[in-house]
Amino acid sequence: MKTVHVVVPGGIDDPARPSGGNAYDRRICHGLAALGWDVHEYAVDGGWPWPDAEAQRALVRVIAQLPDGAVVLIDGLIASTVPAVLVPHARRLVLVVLVHLPLGDGPPGHQVADARSRECAVLAAAAAIVTTSAWARDMLLDRYPLRPDNVAVAEPGADPAELAPGTADGGQLLCVAAVTPHKGHDVLLAALAAVALLPWRCVLAGTLDRDPDFVDLLHRRASEAGIGDRISFAGPRTFNELDRAYAAADVLVVPSLAETYGMVVTEALARGLPVIATAVGGLPDALGRTADGRRPGLLVAPGDAPALAAALSSWLHDAELRLGLRLAAQERRGTLSGWRATVERVAHILSEAAL
Numbered sequence: 001m002k003t004v005h006v007v008v009p010g011g012i013d014d015p016a017r018p019s020g021g022n023a024y025d026r027r028i029c030h031g032l033a034a035l036g037w038d039v040h041e042y043a044v045d046g047g048w049p050w051p052d053a054e055a056q057r058a059l060v061r062v063i064a065q066l067p068d069g070a071v072v073l074i075d076g077l078i079a080s081t082v083p084a085v086l087v088p089h090a091r092r093l094v095l096v097v098l099v100h101l102p103l104g105d106g107p108p109g110h111q112v113a114d115a116r117s118r119e120c121a122v123l124a125a126a127a128a129i130v131t132t133s134a135w136a137r138d139m140l141l142d143r144y145p146l147r148p149d150n151v152a153v154a155e156p157g158a159d160p161a162e163l164a165p166g167t168a169d170g171g172q173l174l175c176v177a178a179v180t181p182h183k184g185h186d187v188l189l190a191a192l193a194a195v196a197l198l199p200w201r202c203v204l205a206g207t208l209d210r211d212p213d214f215v216d217l218l219h220r221r222a223s224e225a226g227i228g229d230r231i232s233f234a235g236p237r238t239f240n241e242l243d244r245a246y247a248a249a250d251v252l253v254v255p256s257l258a259e260t261y262g263m264v265v266t267e268a269l270a271r272g273l274p275v276i277a278t279a280v281g282g283l284p285d286a287l288g289r290t291a292d293g294r295r296p297g298l299l300v301a302p303g304d305a306p307a308l309a310a311a312l313s314s315w316l317h318d319a320e321l322r323l324g325l326r327l328a329a330q331e332r333r334g335t336l337s338g339w340r341a342t343v344e345r346v347a348h349i350l351s352e353a354a355l
Helices: 020-034 053-065 083-089 115-125 134-143 185-194 212-224 239-247 263-269 283-287 305-317 319-333 339-354
Strands: 003-009 038-044 071-075 094-099 128-131 151-153 172-176 201-205 231-235 251-254 275-278 297-300
Touching: 003 020, 003 053, 020 038, 020 071, 020 094, 020 263, 020 339, 038 053, 053 083, 071 339, 083 115, 094 115, 094 339, 115 134, 128 134, 128 339, 134 151, 151 339, 172 185, 172 239, 172 263, 185 201, 185 212, 185 305, 201 239, 212 231, 239 263, 251 263, 251 305, 263 275, 263 283, 263 319, 275 283, 275 305, 283 297, 297 305, 297 319, 305 319
Parallel strands: 003 038, 003 071, 071 094, 094 128, 128 151, 172 201, 172 251, 201 231, 251 275, 275 297
Antiparallel strands: none
């Protein structure tokens, strides 16, 4: 039996704070166990990637207790800013860093002091690096002096789901993301205000407590624009509640300013839902194309409210466009990979790193 020690952020299973990274980590842990691996999981509390002294001490205790030669898969949200904790153990442990979002500049809008030098030190010392998109791999190789054969891609999988029925006018809009500035909700609201004369309703499904001031700002702007009663700040949605949100939607809107992959995109496509998204990071790859090259959605520049408004207007005005995108999304649905392929890829990376 192969053994792996997995270090993840505390609160990985908190339904009030869902995230794509947490969902990925959980699927990998469960999937490796299903493949016969002996999985030891360590959830480390703290405000990662901005750990206080207590969070760092907790990580030190976890790392110090691991046996020599142990294979350690550690979430990059933890690993990328603590070289002082991890690099001294790189010779005795097989460190594999799982990078959900490169933190070299810090999360958008939240720069981290010396982030690039710290992340570079950790990644250079790692036996292997797992990224969740080809875009992220290319970014890391462009930014840091890493060996290309040490940086691998394991894209998220997608679960099969029932087709969403959709509505005749296409006016049910859904955005699934924590309500924070880098997810672009302010850009989305500006775009919605610009198409206020068209028939639509929008559900914002995502955590509301990460930046309460930003949420308050959105409420004020929606009210001032006269669209507050058409926007639902629904809070986090998981499992059956999230399934129902997708089933009631006509299109997923992803206005992110930064995104490594965008698991919500493939979650929507698994239901045959088209996607209107920003052409940033790994989102175009997640959206993908049909066999004959058609996009199952529309892409716009990040941070460009007029461009997003134009895309929404086209979607709401043009029944033929909606039909074409729905058919393309249903075709793309049949090409999505499942989570088993993702887990098998990660298992291969871990095995190779341990040699």
